Amino acid sequence: MxxxxxxxxxxxxxxxxxxxxxxxxxxxxxxxxxxxxxxxxxxxxxxxxxxxxxxxxxxxxxxxxxxxxxxxxxxxxxxxxxxxxxxxxxxxxxxxxxxxxxxxxxxxKPFEELATIEELKAELGTYDAVAKKLGKTAGWVSQRRRLGNLEPELREALERRTPGMTIELARDLGKLKKRDEQLAAWKVEQERVARRADDPKAEKRPKAKKASRVPAQGGADGGGGAPLDDGAKSRRDACLLAIATGTGDLPRLSIIAAQVPVDPDEAVALAGQWLTEAAEGSSALDVDTLANEEGTDRQLAAALALALARCEIHLTRTSGADSAHARAYTHWLETHTDEQPAAAESAPTA
Structure with a gap:
């Protein structure tokens, strides 16, 4: 034309x-x-x-x-x-x-997406209807709605692409209800960015990068503070990858995880670290927020992380002595990730 x-x-x-x-x-x-x-x-x-x-x-x-x-x-x-x-x-x-x-x-842009969602919600009546019409999940809509809760200073920082202010951080800040909490969290992130600027090589050191892929376990290392062996590290890398990509048969894993005796707080701690590494945020495990519009995507990631954490802690603690659960868990990892059992673990997990 x-x-x-x-x-x-x-x-x-x-x-x-x-x-x-x-x-x-x-x-x-x-x-x-x-x-x-x-x-x-x-x-x-x-x-x-x-x-x-x-x-x-x-x-x-x-x-x-x-x-x-x-x-x-x-x-x-x-x-x-x-x-x-x-x-x-x-x-x-x-x-x-x-x-x-x-x-x-x-x-x-992020706030343009938010404006579009709000305009459609005015026509359709609910955010669930908006998600359905756009072919998106409720979680996708919920994440963008959080931007509407940002304080003006944080909105400006996101629009100006201020160093340290990412869309992921902005969405997490949007979950905080109080102005002081949002600003305090943003100050902490700015201080972290400043420290990184003072030592730009810090995050590029191979050892530091490798350590970040295997979160500190906080007692889930088999007891007594013993370091994780290569097999456990490999499994936990596989767990992190599965969480980040959202892959795997969650119902089967949940059945396995429900039958292992593990300290709930310890499992939540490990799962939270994995979720943070996978950019989902440990808050996905917060029971108090499960009833709001967090969205099914984050909840599925949290459920996967928690099930994997229970299985992994149990296997690390028992060294595969509980052969039935060890076989089921390691078979799940081999099926849904690139993980292969170490030679030393072949007897109890075969």
Whole structure:
């Protein structure tokens, strides 16, 4: 379609069209490869009468591809490839189409995603319905909603990409209800970043990096503070990988874990360390928050970590003497990870 017949979506979730200059340079050389999603202006007017005065009388509104439209204009192109979807006529349908396109292409910033979720929630009524319409989990929606709880200083730090402020940290801070708690936690992270800046090689030392993959066990080392042997270290690396990737047959592992005598606090401590390493956060194990909208993804990761911790602590403590459970647990690891039993463990675990 001719560029002069296309207009930007007045409800576009993207507040800033960044990188238009660089995109325009590529268009001058290769043209536009990805079409924009458009609907007639009249259709948009009927769905959003409150925005009618922002649109011309005729033409088409770009629902997905507003940055492409801006870059095409900057590059001096005469036309733009588009996909015209005549089925998009309702307010809700238009909102969902624009949201899914932007989210799938990862074109939205964190607070733009939050604004999109809130807009859809106003139409659909519940956050569960929003997750379903977007093809996302309840946990995905819940994580983004936490950003709405951030104090203004922390919002600004995230938007400015202040060193140390990551999207993962921002979501964890958003779980803290009190302003003082959020600011105190952010101060601790800033101090950690400062220390790392003073010693930039500290996190690059091979020994330190290897140690971070096998969390300190806090008493789960077989008793008496004895160091873990190579077999236990290998298993625990495999456990961490399984948690980080969300792989494995959780029901089978849960049955095994439920039948081993392990100190609950010790299992929670080990599982929490693994969850922290896997970027899920040990708070996923907090019983007090299980009833809120933490989301099934984090809860599944927590359940997997806790089951693995129980099995691993029991095997480390008994050295495989409980052969039935040892066989079941090590078979699970071999099935769902790259873990292979050490030669010294072959007799009790075969």
């Amino acid at each position: 001719p560029l002069d017949s296309l207009v930007h979506n007045p409800r576009n979730a993207r507040q800033d069209l960044e990188g238009v200059e660089g995109l325009a340079d590529t268009y001058e050389d290769a043209g536009v490869l990805q079409p924009c999603l458009v609907i007639p202006v009249q259709t948009f007017r009927e769905a959003f009468p409150e925005d009618a005065d922002k649109l011309p009388a005729q033409g088409h509104v770009v629902l997905a591809g507003n940055r492409r439209l801006a870059a095409a204009r900057r590059a001096g192109l005469a036309t733009l490839p588009v996909h015209l979807n005549p089925k998009l006529k309702t307010r809700l349908g238009i909102l969902i189409a624009a949201a899914t396109e932007n989210i799938a292409r990862e074109e939205l």
